[in-house]
Amino acid sequence: MAFRFRKSVRIAPGVRINLSAKSANVRVGPKGLGYTISTTGKKRLSASIPGTGLSYSKGVSSKRQSAPGAPSQLDASQTKPSSKGPIALLLLAIGAGLVWCGAPSNETKIASERFPTNGSEQPKLKPATAEPDAGASQVTEAYAGHASSVEKTLYSTANVRLRTSPSAESPIVLTVAVGSAVMSSKREGPWHYVSYGNYSGWILGDYLAEPRPEPAATTSPIAPQVPSALSTSDNTISGRATIIDGDTIDISGTRVRFNGIDAPESAQLCQNAKGKKYRCGQSAAKALDAWLAKSRPVTCTFVEWDRYGRFVGDCYRSDGAAVAAWLVSAGHAMDWPQLSGGAYASYQDEARPAKRGIWQGEFQPPWEWRAAQQAPKHETTNPVRLLSGSCDIKGNISNKGVRIYHLPGQRFYGETVISPPKGERMFCSEDEARAAGWRRSKR
Structure with a gap:
């Protein structure tokens, strides 16, 4: 029994070396189609349909046709097949295969750059300066470089719901309007814990983005930027007011919170004189809008910046009427003793017996209503305290x-x-x- 040696080695995609005891050849081409070059000088073109058994093979001659008028007899060097060309081609194919196998693929390069295995420092990526693609998702912008314990201002990209816990099944606190700024302080998975006005809760990060660059980190507190409508000489801001809710307005892009009072929240429900529930916060906002429209513009004197970065001030209509005093006396807001020291208590004493605004029926003080929305329901064991006009x-x-x-x-x-x-x-x-x-x- 004779021993036959055959070996087939794939050195690169579409390139295979076939070795035997007497010769070697290189086959180049995809599956079903190949061009084979042997060290003996033979060349063959083959084609087949995989799985059918149909194939075609044809030898390729390397001899050149004689030119017209040339002698019909060739010398020995021309008739004998030369092995130098095929051997060189074989060595070239082997070298190309070794280079191919030794070079890492693009995916390997990308993986090694993102996740280095030798403990080296990852490459620093420069922030993009070009405008983002309009069709690109803004979620990546909201998450990129955002540590879960760092406060960052984000902006809502749609009317998004603020919830009491990081779950789509949790109760809804209120709906944050598109384009609103929220302060994100921590994150759990895709959910951000944010502060929005007097509210706090969870918002799904798919609806948050960071279109504006953040200032460099600093160890000292950053003073709020003075808006263009704010006079630095007397610390006042003046302009046409846009109503945010019953105790907050916007003047030239600056949020202004009325000092010393607290109005019902937009989502808060109260009971009227007939015991029917209504949105007392929305009623307060509508009444404030109609009252301010009678004498524009509004001028506010600066008192302080609150923890949400809002301008807190004492505001007046152009005719000199005090906004906070009117809201309390009309029953659309309450005196907030912890902040006002009872400055508006006398106006509240007028509104209560007259059953104006919220005093016409039962309601919960705004600061207690907000605390109840933020507290987990299983911890709320005490009955809700309702106030009335008597x-x-x-x-x-x-x-x-x-x-x-x-x-x-x-x-x-x-x-x-x-x-x-x-x-x-x-x-x-x-x-x-x-x-x-x-x-x-x-x-």
Whole structure:
């Protein structure tokens, strides 16, 4: 039994070397079509249809046709096949295959650049300076370089819902209008925890983008930029007001929050005199818009910048009427004692007995309504406290026998419990409480 040696080696896509005991050849071409060159000088072209058994093969002659008039006999060097050409071609094919196999593919290069395995530092990518493609997704912009613990301003790309937890099934706090700025402080997967005005909650990152470049990081706080409509000499801002909600307006692109008061939120529901629910926050915003339209423009004096970067100020119509005082006296907002020190309490005392605005029925103070929206429902064990236009002033007696009454919104109002057996009682107005010998709490 004779021993036959045959070996076929693929050295590159479409290039294969076939070795035997007597010769070697190189086959070039895709599956079903090939051109074979042997070290003996033979050349063959073959074609086949895989899986059918149909094939065609033809030898290719390397002899040149004689020119007309040339002698018919050729010398020995021309009739004997030369092996130098095929051998050189064979060596060239082997070398090309070695280079091909040794060079990494494009995918390998990209992977090695993105995820280096030798511990070397990843290449720093320069931010793109060209305008982004209009059809490109903005999600990448919202996520790129955004650490979960770094505060960053993002902008909504659609009317998006703010939710109480990072889940599409969680309760909705409110809808954030397209183009609104939100402050993202952390992230869980595709969800961002953001602050929007007086609200906080979760927004899906697919609807957030970062169209503006962020300033370089610094260890010192960044002072808010002074808007073009703000006079640096007297710290005032003036212009036509766009209503955001019952206690916030926009002047020339600057959000202005009224100082010392708190109006119901846009999504907040109250009860009217007939017990029917209505959106008291929207009613306050509409009433404010109509009232400001009677005497434009609005001028606001700067008080401070709040934690949301808003201009907090005392605002007035062009006829000099105070905006905050009118909102409280009309029953569209409440005096916020923690911030105002009771500056608008007298206006609230007028609105409550007259049952104006929110005082016509029952409602929840705006600051308590916001806290209830942010707190998990399983932790809300206490019943919701509702105020009304009558008999919600708490008159209690201290351990020293001092008679003090507490108004809704004051610091100790929520924790004060009235005990009738001790002589404590509820009052419907401050005049009634003072006439009965009670004095107002200072906090």
